[in-house]
Amino acid sequence: MTAHMKQDKPDRSNRLDAMKQGVLGKAIPRIEGLAKVTGTAPYAAEYAVDGCAEGVLATSTITCGKVLSINKDAVLGMPGVIAVIDDPKLITRAAQGTADEAPQQGPKTVCYWGQPIALVVAETFEQARDAAKHLAVEYREEEGVPLDPQAVEPEEQEDETVRQGDLAHAMAKAAHTVDVTYTTKGHASAAMEPHAAIARWDGDKLTVHASLQMLNYNISELADALNMEEVDIRLISRFVGGGFGSKLGISEEVVAAAIAAKELGRPVRVALSRQQVFQCIMRRSETTQRLRLAAGEDGRLIGFGHYALASNLPGETFVEPVLQSSHFLYGGENRELMLEVARVHRMTAGSVRAPGEAVGMPALESAMDVLAEKVGIDAVELRLRNIPDQNPEEDLPFSSHKLAECLKQGAEAFGWDSGLRKPRHSRDGEWWVGTGMASAARVHNIAEARARVTLKADGTALVETDMTDIGTGTYTILAQLAGEMLGLAPDSILVDLGDTRHPRGPGSGGSWGAASTGSAVYVACKAIREEIADKLGVQETDLDLAHGTAASGEALVDLLDGKDIVREGHYEPGDIEDDYTASGFGAFFAQVRVNRFTGETRVDRMLGAFGFGRVLNHKTARSQCLGGITWSIGVALTEALEFDPRDGHLVNCDLAEYHVPVNRDVPDLEVLLVEERDPAASPIQAKGIGELGMCGGAAAIVNAIYNACGARIFDYPMTPERVLAAMPD
Amino acid sequence: MRPFAYGRPRTIEEATRVVADDGAMAIAGGTNLLDLMKLQVETPEKLADINRIGFGEIEDTQAGGLSLGALATNTATAVHPRVRADYPVLARAILSGATQQLRNKATNGGNLCQRTRCFYFTNVDQPCNKRDPGSGCGAIDGVAKLHAILGxxxxxxxxxxxxxxxxxxxxxxSVDIATANGEKRTVPVREFHCLPGDTPWRENVLEEGEIITAITLPPPVGGTQIYRKVRERSSYAFALVSVAAIVEMEDGLFTRADLAFGGLAHKPWHDPRVGEALIGQPPTSETIDRAADILLADARGFGENDFKIPLARRALHAVLEPAAEGAG
Incomplete structure (x- = not known):
C-alpha cells in the first residue's frame, strides 16, 4: 500500500517534535562507519565477480575532430587483450545531474582532449591499461577550435536575466558604489573513490555495480544509452566514496562496462584512473563575475548587479548557476543580473560541490566587504541592514530565514570585533593577522521521492529506497527518522539503500537527499502509525510509541501478532515550491595570517553558523558543515584547475597537483547549528545542508586577508603570488 | 603498466651488476617510480629491488660527520638524534616534503633520484624532451607555474x-656511489644533479650500473639552520621556492651564509657568490637584496612562473632577517 503526500501548504504541525523515542537529531555515529573504516563496505569496483574481464578507456589525444580509424589488430595481439570496443552507443561525456537521458554518444566524434574513444578489455587491468596506451588511432583534427572562454562571443542564459528598475542610474546617484570584477578558477569534485563500474548480464537482464549519486535518473540515462527498458536494468550503489557532483549522472565507465559485458558474454569491470576522473568526468567552470553595488549613506542597497560568465562544451545545457542566491540574498530595488556561457572545447562543465553559490557567493561576499569599508560600517551590520523582507525579485515570502540570527550568533561565538577593521592592525612575528566574515546562502532543493518501510512482526523495521549514501550519513538519518516515528531504537532498523529494485527517489545531490527521501520515509511511517493506531482504537495523533511499546502499555510485537506492516511512502513537493523562496542561510567568520615576506595565507580558525531547518543528526550535520568549510578553504586559497592554452587539456589531474586542503590547512573549525523548523521546506521541516557550508566561506577568508595585510584580491584562489602582487609595501 | 621482471639482489655487487649488465632499474621505496610506471612514463623491463642489500644505517664518520645510508628511510633520517641536533636544516627539509606515509617508505638514495613533477613529463600523450627526446617541451608555452627560472x-x-x-x-x-666495476666514487651533492642543457633526460651524474650507497655529511658547523619552503598548501605540495640556510653572525655581521634554493632550477641551486656577498656584512635589507641580485641576475621567467623571481628574493629576506635576529 502506498501512502501519498503532496505538500501544497506549510506543515506547521511539526509532528516529529511530538514523537517520543527521542532519537531524531541525536549525534549518533554512522551506522556504516565501522564497515567503512575497516574496509568491509564494498565500493563499486570491489565486488568479487567470477570471470570478470577488465576494461580501460582509451582517450583522445586531440582536442576536436574525428576518429578515422583505430588499429585494433595491433593491440589484440598483445598478451591478455580480449577486445577493443568502439560501439557508437559509448558515451563520451558524463550525464549532467537529473539529465534522465543519455549524454553525448558516439566515440568517433571528439570534442575535448582526453575524451574516451574506445574501451580496451583484457584479462587483467594492467594488460588493458598498457593496450589502451598503445592503441594507434588515426584522427582528422579540427584546427583552431575555441579554448579560451574570454576569446569567444558568449551566449546569454535568458532565463537567468533579471532587469528591474535602473541600475545604471542607481550607480550614478548612490552615495557609495562598488564596481568590481572577480575571477574564479575551475574546480574538480575530487571525490576519494574514483569512478568504476562492474556490469554483468543474465540473458537480457543487466546488473551494474557503480558509484553513482542518483540511481533513479541514472537508470533512465543508462537505458536510453543502451536502448533498453528500465525494467531490464538493475543498478547498485550501496556505498559511494564521495560524489560532490561528479557522480550525479552516469559516466563513461558505466555504459562501456555494460556494452563490453554484453559483447563478450562475461562480466566486465571498468575502473577509471585518477587522471581520467579528472580529465573526462566533470569540471566546475571557471567564472568571471562583475559585481555592482549601489548603496545609500547608511549602506542600504538601492542597486544590485551581478553578471557572470561561465563556460561549457557546445551542446551542454548546464551552465554554472552562479547567480542562484544573488537573486534573493540582499535587497536593492534596481537590479541587473545576467549569466552568460562561453562555448569552448574544454572537458564537460557540470555540477561540482554546490554549483553556483560555491563561486557566486565568494564574489558577492567579497564585494560586500569592499562596500562595508566604503560606507564605513561594520561588515556584519552591513549584511543585517540589507536582509530583505521577501524575495526582492518575486513577490514571494521566505519559507524561513535565519541569516540575521546566524550573523549575530556567529559574531558573538567567534568574538567578532567590529573595531578591528583597518588592515594591518595586528602582527605576530612575520605574519599579519586579520579577520573577515561573509554570509552563507544556498537554495533549498527538494524532489519527489518514494521509500518502503516494513515494520516487522519481530519488532524491527526495514527501510528500502534507492537513495544513496555518498558519505553524508543517509543510512543513519533514515534509521533515526523511522525510529522516531515508530518508537524503535535505530539499531533495530535496517536501512537498505542504493538499489534500483527499491522504491525510487531523487538520490543525493543539490543537498536534497535528506529532505526528499526523508519525507518519503516520514510518509510511510505515518501510514504505519495509522495502522497501529487503528489496532489500538486511537487517533494517530494520539499514538505515543517509544522503545517498541505504545504509551498505553501494549508492546508492538503483540500488536503486530505475527504480521508485518508494509507501507510505501510517496512524497511530492506540490505547489508550495511556487509560493515560497526556500534557502539555507548562515554566516562565516575567519581569522587568517598572511606572511609579510611570502604572501602565504594560513587559516587560524573559522566558524560557521548555519540555519537549515530541522537537524536530523547533530554529528552528521556538523560533519557536513565541517566539510563545507574545508571546501571554502580550498576555494579561497588552493584549488584551481589549469588548462593547457593550446589543446585545452587539464594538466593538474591528480591529488598531488590539484590542491584540495590537507589536514594542516584546516584549523579548528567551529560549527554553530542554528536550529529551526522550516514548515514550507518539507514535512520533516528540514532543508539541505550538504553544500551550505561552502557557500560564501571563501569570502570570509579573502576578506580576512585584506584585513590582515591590506591586499584586495579579485582572483580566486588567493595563492602566494597573487597576495604578494596585491600587498601594499 | 608493462610486464617486468623483478629480482632481489642481496649485495651491492650483485645489484650494480644486474643494473649494469641486465639493464635493470633499481627500485627502493618506489614512491616515485611506481607512479611513473603506472603512467607508463617509466617502462623498465627489469626491476632490481635493492632493499635487501644493506646500506640502511646512519653512522658517525671518522671525520666527525654523519653517513646516511642510501636505503635508510627519510623518516628514520629526519628523526635521527644526530641529524636533529647537528643538521637541523636537513631534518626540517625532509619533514617538509611529501607526507608521513611517503617519507616512511622513501629512501635517501631514491629521494636524490626522484623525477620532476612537470605536468608534461608525467603525461605520455604530451610532448616532453626529457621523457621522449626530440618531442619538444610542452611546458615552455604551456602551464609552467611550477617551472624553473634558473639554468x-x-x-x-x-x-x-x-x-x-x-x-x-x-x-x-657528498654522495657515495658504488660503480659497476666494484669501485667507489664520491660526488659532492652540489655536483650530483645536472642542468637540462641539450640532455634533459640526464638528471644526475650516475653512470650506467651505478648505485648510491650513502650520503656523507661533513662535520657539523652549527649556526642557525633554516629550511623555508614556500608553497600553496601547507603540506603535500611541491615548493614554489625553498631556501636552505646555515647562518652565523658575529658582532652583527654575517660570518657564515651557506645557502641553497629549491624550486628554481633543474637541480638544487647553490651559487657560492650569493653567500659570499653576505659575509662580513650586516643583515640589512640592502645586503640581502644585493645577495638576491646575484642569485637572480640570470633568472628568466616563462610567464606563469614569473612570480618566482620576486618570490625567491622575498623568501631570502624571510630566511635571513629572522636568522640574523636568532644568530645575533
Missing part, C-alpha cells in the same frame, strides 16, 4: 622537486 634550456624548464637535496646542498654533503 633552463630551450629543451627543458623542469624543476628538481625535492627538499632533502636542497638542505644537503647547503650542508655541502
Amino acid at each position: 633552463t634550456s630551450e629543451q627543458c624548464i623542469a624543476t628538481y622537486p625535492g627538499d632533502m637535496a636542497v638542505a644537503l646542498s647547503a650542508l655541502d654533503a
Whole structure:
C-alpha cells in the first residue's frame, strides 16, 4: 500500500517534535562507519565477480575532430587483450545531474582532449591499461577550435536575466558604489573513490555495480544509452566514496562496462584512473563575475548587479548557476543580473560541490566587504541592514530565514570585533593577522521521492529506497527518522539503500537527499502509525510509541501478532515550491595570517553558523558543515584547475597537483547549528545542508586577508603570488 | 603498466651488476617510480629491488660527520638524534616534503633520484624532451607555474622537486656511489644533479650500473639552520621556492651564509657568490637584496612562473632577517 503526500501548504504541525523515542537529531555515529573504516563496505569496483574481464578507456589525444580509424589488430595481439570496443552507443561525456537521458554518444566524434574513444578489455587491468596506451588511432583534427572562454562571443542564459528598475542610474546617484570584477578558477569534485563500474548480464537482464549519486535518473540515462527498458536494468550503489557532483549522472565507465559485458558474454569491470576522473568526468567552470553595488549613506542597497560568465562544451545545457542566491540574498530595488556561457572545447562543465553559490557567493561576499569599508560600517551590520523582507525579485515570502540570527550568533561565538577593521592592525612575528566574515546562502532543493518501510512482526523495521549514501550519513538519518516515528531504537532498523529494485527517489545531490527521501520515509511511517493506531482504537495523533511499546502499555510485537506492516511512502513537493523562496542561510567568520615576506595565507580558525531547518543528526550535520568549510578553504586559497592554452587539456589531474586542503590547512573549525523548523521546506521541516557550508566561506577568508595585510584580491584562489602582487609595501 | 621482471639482489655487487649488465632499474621505496610506471612514463623491463642489500644505517664518520645510508628511510633520517641536533636544516627539509606515509617508505638514495613533477613529463600523450627526446617541451608555452627560472634550456624548464637535496646542498654533503666495476666514487651533492642543457633526460651524474650507497655529511658547523619552503598548501605540495640556510653572525655581521634554493632550477641551486656577498656584512635589507641580485641576475621567467623571481628574493629576506635576529 502506498501512502501519498503532496505538500501544497506549510506543515506547521511539526509532528516529529511530538514523537517520543527521542532519537531524531541525536549525534549518533554512522551506522556504516565501522564497515567503512575497516574496509568491509564494498565500493563499486570491489565486488568479487567470477570471470570478470577488465576494461580501460582509451582517450583522445586531440582536442576536436574525428576518429578515422583505430588499429585494433595491433593491440589484440598483445598478451591478455580480449577486445577493443568502439560501439557508437559509448558515451563520451558524463550525464549532467537529473539529465534522465543519455549524454553525448558516439566515440568517433571528439570534442575535448582526453575524451574516451574506445574501451580496451583484457584479462587483467594492467594488460588493458598498457593496450589502451598503445592503441594507434588515426584522427582528422579540427584546427583552431575555441579554448579560451574570454576569446569567444558568449551566449546569454535568458532565463537567468533579471532587469528591474535602473541600475545604471542607481550607480550614478548612490552615495557609495562598488564596481568590481572577480575571477574564479575551475574546480574538480575530487571525490576519494574514483569512478568504476562492474556490469554483468543474465540473458537480457543487466546488473551494474557503480558509484553513482542518483540511481533513479541514472537508470533512465543508462537505458536510453543502451536502448533498453528500465525494467531490464538493475543498478547498485550501496556505498559511494564521495560524489560532490561528479557522480550525479552516469559516466563513461558505466555504459562501456555494460556494452563490453554484453559483447563478450562475461562480466566486465571498468575502473577509471585518477587522471581520467579528472580529465573526462566533470569540471566546475571557471567564472568571471562583475559585481555592482549601489548603496545609500547608511549602506542600504538601492542597486544590485551581478553578471557572470561561465563556460561549457557546445551542446551542454548546464551552465554554472552562479547567480542562484544573488537573486534573493540582499535587497536593492534596481537590479541587473545576467549569466552568460562561453562555448569552448574544454572537458564537460557540470555540477561540482554546490554549483553556483560555491563561486557566486565568494564574489558577492567579497564585494560586500569592499562596500562595508566604503560606507564605513561594520561588515556584519552591513549584511543585517540589507536582509530583505521577501524575495526582492518575486513577490514571494521566505519559507524561513535565519541569516540575521546566524550573523549575530556567529559574531558573538567567534568574538567578532567590529573595531578591528583597518588592515594591518595586528602582527605576530612575520605574519599579519586579520579577520573577515561573509554570509552563507544556498537554495533549498527538494524532489519527489518514494521509500518502503516494513515494520516487522519481530519488532524491527526495514527501510528500502534507492537513495544513496555518498558519505553524508543517509543510512543513519533514515534509521533515526523511522525510529522516531515508530518508537524503535535505530539499531533495530535496517536501512537498505542504493538499489534500483527499491522504491525510487531523487538520490543525493543539490543537498536534497535528506529532505526528499526523508519525507518519503516520514510518509510511510505515518501510514504505519495509522495502522497501529487503528489496532489500538486511537487517533494517530494520539499514538505515543517509544522503545517498541505504545504509551498505553501494549508492546508492538503483540500488536503486530505475527504480521508485518508494509507501507510505501510517496512524497511530492506540490505547489508550495511556487509560493515560497526556500534557502539555507548562515554566516562565516575567519581569522587568517598572511606572511609579510611570502604572501602565504594560513587559516587560524573559522566558524560557521548555519540555519537549515530541522537537524536530523547533530554529528552528521556538523560533519557536513565541517566539510563545507574545508571546501571554502580550498576555494579561497588552493584549488584551481589549469588548462593547457593550446589543446585545452587539464594538466593538474591528480591529488598531488590539484590542491584540495590537507589536514594542516584546516584549523579548528567551529560549527554553530542554528536550529529551526522550516514548515514550507518539507514535512520533516528540514532543508539541505550538504553544500551550505561552502557557500560564501571563501569570502570570509579573502576578506580576512585584506584585513590582515591590506591586499584586495579579485582572483580566486588567493595563492602566494597573487597576495604578494596585491600587498601594499 | 608493462610486464617486468623483478629480482632481489642481496649485495651491492650483485645489484650494480644486474643494473649494469641486465639493464635493470633499481627500485627502493618506489614512491616515485611506481607512479611513473603506472603512467607508463617509466617502462623498465627489469626491476632490481635493492632493499635487501644493506646500506640502511646512519653512522658517525671518522671525520666527525654523519653517513646516511642510501636505503635508510627519510623518516628514520629526519628523526635521527644526530641529524636533529647537528643538521637541523636537513631534518626540517625532509619533514617538509611529501607526507608521513611517503617519507616512511622513501629512501635517501631514491629521494636524490626522484623525477620532476612537470605536468608534461608525467603525461605520455604530451610532448616532453626529457621523457621522449626530440618531442619538444610542452611546458615552455604551456602551464609552467611550477617551472624553473634558473639554468633552463630551450629543451627543458623542469624543476628538481625535492627538499632533502636542497638542505644537503647547503650542508655541502657528498654522495657515495658504488660503480659497476666494484669501485667507489664520491660526488659532492652540489655536483650530483645536472642542468637540462641539450640532455634533459640526464638528471644526475650516475653512470650506467651505478648505485648510491650513502650520503656523507661533513662535520657539523652549527649556526642557525633554516629550511623555508614556500608553497600553496601547507603540506603535500611541491615548493614554489625553498631556501636552505646555515647562518652565523658575529658582532652583527654575517660570518657564515651557506645557502641553497629549491624550486628554481633543474637541480638544487647553490651559487657560492650569493653567500659570499653576505659575509662580513650586516643583515640589512640592502645586503640581502644585493645577495638576491646575484642569485637572480640570470633568472628568466616563462610567464606563469614569473612570480618566482620576486618570490625567491622575498623568501631570502624571510630566511635571513629572522636568522640574523636568532644568530645575533
